[in-house]
Amino acid sequence: MDYADHAAHHPQSFWTRYVWSQDHKVIAVQYACIAIAVGLVGLVLSNLMRLQLGFPGQFEFINIERYYQFVTMHGMIMVIYLLTALFLGGFGNYMIPLMVGARDMVFPYLNMLSFWVYLLAVLVLVASFFVPGGPTGAGWTLYPPQAILPGTPGHDWGIILMLVSLLIFIVATTMGGLNYVTTVLQARCEGMTLLRLPLTVWGIFVATILALLAFPALFVSGVMMLLDRTLGTSFFMPALVSMGQVTNYRGGSPLLFQHLFWFFGHPEVYIVALPAFGIVSDLISVHARKSIFGYRMMVWAILAIGVLSVVVWAHHMFVSGMNPYFGFFFATTTLVIAVPTAIKVYNWLLTLWRGDIHLTVPMLFALAFVSTFVIGGLTGLFLGNVSVDIPLSGTYFVVAHFHMVMGVAPLLVVFGGIYHWFPKVTGRMLDDRIGKLHFWVTFLGTYAIYFPMHYLGVLGMPRRYYNYDNYQFIPASAHVLNTFITVAALIVGVTQLLFIFNLAWSAVRGRRADANPWRAASLEWQTPTTPPGHGNWGPQLPVVYRWAYAYSVPGASQDFIAQNAPPAAGGFEPEPGADEGPTQGAPA
Numbered sequence: 001m002d003y004a005d006h007a008a009h010h011p012q013s014f015w016t017r018y019v020w021s022q023d024h025k026v027i028a029v030q031y032a033c034i035a036i037a038v039g040l041v042g043l044v045l046s047n048l049m050r051l052q053l054g055f056p057g058q059f060e061f062i063n064i065e066r067y068y069q070f071v072t073m074h075g076m077i078m079v080i081y082l083l084t085a086l087f088l089g090g091f092g093n094y095m096i097p098l099m100v101g102a103r104d105m106v107f108p109y110l111n112m113l114s115f116w117v118y119l120l121a122v123l124v125l126v127a128s129f130f131v132p133g134g135p136t137g138a139g140w141t142l143y144p145p146q147a148i149l150p151g152t153p154g155h156d157w158g159i160i161l162m163l164v165s166l167l168i169f170i171v172a173t174t175m176g177g178l179n180y181v182t183t184v185l186q187a188r189c190e191g192m193t194l195l196r197l198p199l200t201v202w203g204i205f206v207a208t209i210l211a212l213l214a215f216p217a218l219f220v221s222g223v224m225m226l227l228d229r230t231l232g233t234s235f236f237m238p239a240l241v242s243m244g245q246v247t248n249y250r251g252g253s254p255l256l257f258q259h260l261f262w263f264f265g266h267p268e269v270y271i272v273a274l275p276a277f278g279i280v281s282d283l284i285s286v287h288a289r290k291s292i293f294g295y296r297m298m299v300w301a302i303l304a305i306g307v308l309s310v311v312v313w314a315h316h317m318f319v320s321g322m323n324p325y326f327g328f329f330f331a332t333t334t335l336v337i338a339v340p341t342a343i344k345v346y347n348w349l350l351t352l353w354r355g356d357i358h359l360t361v362p363m364l365f366a367l368a369f370v371s372t373f374v375i376g377g378l379t380g381l382f383l384g385n386v387s388v389d390i391p392l393s394g395t396y397f398v399v400a401h402f403h404m405v406m407g408v409a410p411l412l413v414v415f416g417g418i419y420h421w422f423p424k425v426t427g428r429m430l431d432d433r434i435g436k437l438h439f440w441v442t443f444l445g446t447y448a449i450y451f452p453m454h455y456l457g458v459l460g461m462p463r464r465y466y467n468y469d470n471y472q473f474i475p476a477s478a479h480v481l482n483t484f485i486t487v488a489a490l491i492v493g494v495t496q497l498l499f500i501f502n503l504a505w506s507a508v509r510g511r512r513a514d515a516n517p518w519r520a521a522s523l524e525w526q527t528p529t530t531p532p533g534h535g536n537w538g539p540q541l542p543v544v545y546r547w548a549y550a551y552s553v554p555g556a557s558q559d560f561i562a563q564n565a566p567p568a569a570g571g572f573e574p575e576p577g578a579d580e581g582p583t584q585g586a587p588a
C-alpha cells in the first residue's frame with residue numbers, strides 16, 4: 001500500500017482520529033491511559049491492604065471480606081489489566097510499527113477492536129465492585145473449589161464477572177497479538193532483517209507468541225469454571241460438603257484447574273518480563289552510548305526463556321502433593337531458566353562496562369530494574385528447589401519474590417520507557433526534576449517495602465492473612481516491620497501521583513523536545529515529523545542498512561549512526577561470530 005492510499009483509507013474527523021482511531025499510535029495511547037487508570041485502582045487497593053496490615057483493626061471499613069477482595073482485585077489488576085495490557089497494547093502498539101519501519105499494524109481495524117474490547121473487559125472487572133456481594137475474594141489464582149463456594153466473598157456475582165472479564169480480555173489480547181506477530185513478520189521495511197530488530201521488538205514479539213499460546217489455557221479453564229458456577233457442571237469440583245450442605249458436585253478435579261491456571265500463569269510472568277527485558281536493553285544501550293553486548297545471545301536468550309517458560313508451570317504446585325519425580329522435573333526445568341536469564345544480566349552489565357553512562361531518568365529506571373530483577377531472581381532460585389520451597393510456600397517470602405521480580409522490576413521499566421519515549425509521543429519532554437524525585441522515592445521505597453518481607457516470610461508469616469495478632473510464632477518485631485512497610489508503601493503510593501501529574505503537565509506545558517533528544521539510532525526516532533504523523537514515514541518508507549546499536553562508532557561524525565543512514569556512514573552490525581566489542585563496526 002503506498003502513502004496516498006494509506007492517508008486516504010479512512011476519513012480524518014476528530015472522532016476517527018482520536019476516538020475510533022485505527023492508527024496504532026493513538027490506540028497505543030488509549031491502551032496506556034486505561035491501563036494506567038486501572039493500575040491506579042490496583043495501587044489504591046494495595047495501600048488499603050497495607051493499612052490493615054500495618055495498623056490492624058484501625059480502619060473499620062477494611063473488614064475480612066473486603067481484605068480478600070482487595071488482595072484478589074489488586075493481584076489480577078496489576079498482572080493482567082495493567083502490566084500485560086501496557087506492555088503489549090501500549091508499548092507493543094506504539095513501538096512495533098515505528099521500530100520495524102511500517103506505516104501501521106497489518107490489521108488496523110482489528111487493532112482498534114482490540115482496544116475497545118479491552119476497555120469492555122476493564123469495565124466488566126470494575127463493575128464487580130458494584131454488584132451484590134462485591135468482587136471475588138478468591139485470590140488472583142482463583143482456585144476452585146473455594147472460588148465458587150459460599151463463604152468466599154463475591155461467590156455469587158463477583159466470580160462470574162471476574163471470569164467473564166478475563167474471557168473478554170483474552171479476546172482483546174488475541175486480536176492485538178495476531179497483529180503484533182504478523183506485523184513483525186510481514187511489515188518490516190527494506191533492509192530490516194530479523195537480526196536487525198531492536199531488542200524491544202524481540203521481547204514484545206516473543207511475549208506475544210507466549211500470550212497467544214498461554215491465554216487459551218486460561219480461557220478454557222475460565223469457561224469451565226463459569227459452567228461449574230452457573231450450570232452446576234463438575235469440571236473442577238469434587239464431591240464435597242460446604243457449610244454443612246452436601247453439594248451437587250462430584251468427580252471434578254481442583255488440581256486440573258491448578259495445572260491449567262499455571263500453564264497460563266507461569267508464561268504470563270514472562271509475558272510481562274520479556275518486553276521489560278527488551279526495553280531495558282535498548283534503554284541501557286542508548287543511555288550508555290554503547291552497542292548492546294552480545295546482541296545475538298540476547299535474542300537467543302529471549303527465545304530460550306520463552307520456550308522454557310512453558311515447561312516449568314508446576315513449580316507453583318510443589319505443595320499440592322504431586323509425585324516427587326514431577327517435583328524433580330519441574331525443579332530442574334525451573335532452575336535451567338536461570339541460565340539464559342543470567343546471560344541477559346551479564347550482557348546488560350557488559351554493555352554498561354566502560355560505557356559513557358548518562359544518568360538520565362530513563363537510565364536510572366533501567367539500572368534500578370537490573371538491581372531489583374537480580375534480587376527477585378535470586379529468591380526465585382531458592383523457591384525453585386522443592387525442599388526449600390515447601391516451608392517457604394505460602395509465606396511472605398513468595399510475596400516478596402514476586403513483587404520484586406514481577407511487580408516492581410517491570411514497572412520500573414514501564415516508567416523508564418515512558419520517560420524515554422514520551423518526547424516521541426507528545427513532542428515534549430517530561431520534567432526532569434519531578435522524574436528524579438519520582439525515581440528515588442520509588443526505588444528506595446521498593447527496597448524498604450520488600451526487603452523486610454523476605455525476613456517476615458522466613459519467620460513463617462503466611463500470605464493472604466487479614467490479621468497477624470495472637471499467633472505465637474510471629475514475634476512482636478514483625479508488627480513493627482509491618483507498620484514500617486505500610487508507611488513506606490503509602491509514601492511510594494502517593495509519589496506515583498507526582499508521576500501522573502508529570503505526564504499531564506508535561507504533555508501540555510513540557511519543554512519542547514528535539515526530534516531525537518537521546519540521540520538514539522533505532523528507527524522510531526528517525527520519522528520525518530515528531531510526533532509522527534498518520535502513516536509514520538511521509539511519502540517514502542525508510543530503508544535500513546544496519547542494526548539498531550551503532551553507538552560510538554570510531555570515525556563517525558556523530559556518536560550514533562541511525563539505522564537508515566546511508567551505507568557510507570558505516571556502523572554495521574558485527575559479522576556472525578565476530579567479537580562484539582563496544583566499538584565494532586565495518587570500515588566505512
Ligand code: HEM
Nearest residue numbers: 269273315316338377380381383384393394398402405406
Ligand atoms: C530464575 C528465576 C525464577 C525462579 C527459579 C522462580 C521460582 C518461583 C517459584 C518456585 C515460585 C513458587 C513459590 C511458591 O508459591 O511456593 C515462584 C512464584 C512466583 N514467581 Fe517466580 N521464579 C523466577 C523468576 C520469576 C520471574 C522473572 C517472575 C516474573 C516476572 C516471577 C513471578 C512469580 C510470581 C508472580 C509468583 C507467585 C505467584 C503466586 O503464587 O501468586 N518469577 N517463583
Ligand code: HEM
Nearest residue numbers: 046049071072075078079139140141406407463464465489
Ligand atoms: C506499592 C506497590 C505494591 C504494594 C504495596 C503491594 C502490596 C501487596 C499486598 C499487601 C498484597 C497482599 C499480601 C497478602 O495478604 O497475601 C499483594 C499481593 C499481590 N500483589 Fe502487590 N503490591 C504492590 C504492587 C504490585 C504490582 C506492581 C504487582 C504486579 C505484578 C503486584 C502483584 C501482586 C499479586 C499478584 C499479589 C497476589 C494476590 C493474591 O495473593 O491473590 N503488586 N500486594
Ligand SMILES: [Cu+2]
Nearest residue numbers: 266313315316
Ligand atoms: Cu512460575
